Amino acid sequence: LADAAVDSGRVIAPLGRSMRRNMSMAREMGLLRIPDSALIDVEDVDRHEPGKVLVLCTGSQGEPMSALTLLAGQENRWLKLHPDDTVILSSHPIPGNEHAVTKVIDNLFRQGVEVIHSGVSDVHATGHAKAEELKLYQSILKPDWFVPVHGEYHHLVAHARLAETMGTPHDHIVVAEDGDRLVLDDDGLREIGRVPAEYVYVHGTVGGVGTGVLADRRIL
Known part of the structure; x- marks a missing residue:
């Protein structure tokens, strides 16, 4: 993706702490060979033409506080999506994550964003070693x-x-x-x-039971 961005004249903005860290390590190890001029801070995205920016972020599995989930929920402090943006999820949902991933996709569609995922295109890239x-x-x-x-x-x-x-x-x-x-x-x-390592159910805090806890109890 980084090579394709550079070849097409785009700058790259890593979004999310782990994405920034991993890209930095990859460059130090010589695995990611892109010029310094191709990297920008996500805070500077709006200074560039929309069609000339690639944002790489975490969250393709719908993780609650990931960059993509926050973007989809319009809660990211640095970046807002626009109807002419395209979001690519390059992964299959892990079993058990289907609901979270679907929620992210739905929230992206609510913003008018074009979403490309493994259900409609062959874009899956495994993160597991063969x-x-x-x-x-x-x-x-x-x-x-x-x-x-x-x-x-x-x-x-x-x-x-x-x-x-x-x-x-x-x-x-x-x-x-x-x-x-x-x-x-x-x-x-x-x-x-x-040692005991089973799941532990936390039934709430002192002072009241929230709606989320009540919903969990109904399921149980």
Whole structure:
């Protein structure tokens, strides 16, 4: 996207703390090669022609306080959308996030914005490494011990099996779940039991129960 923006004569405005941080790190590592003149602060967007700006922001999964969610809700302090703007969501909704993503899309449409998403166009770009990329990572790091993280249990098992094919001994791989206690010391890595890690329902605060809490109780 950054390369396409530069090639088409657009400037790039990163919006959101994590987006700014990640772009800065990518440039320092030489992964993002764009001239300084192509980057602007989001506060300066209105100083440029609308058709000459690309805003890169977080929030394609409808996260509550993300830049895109705030933009869709007209709550972003730095930027306002206009009917001639186009918003591209380059991701599929993660299972369970469908409602949040749909709400963001609806709020964007309410502002008259053109919205392009994976439901209408092939714009999905995965943020997850593929097997060959994970193998490359393993070959570079050559870990003595390995604990796969992120994803459902079958994802963890698949990652553990991949690590074994790359030379990590079977007894040096731990597939852990939420609540498992692990100790890493000079003797290696081992499990030492579990702690409670289930979801905890918070039923409100002293002084009254809000409408959101009541709605949650009705669902339960």
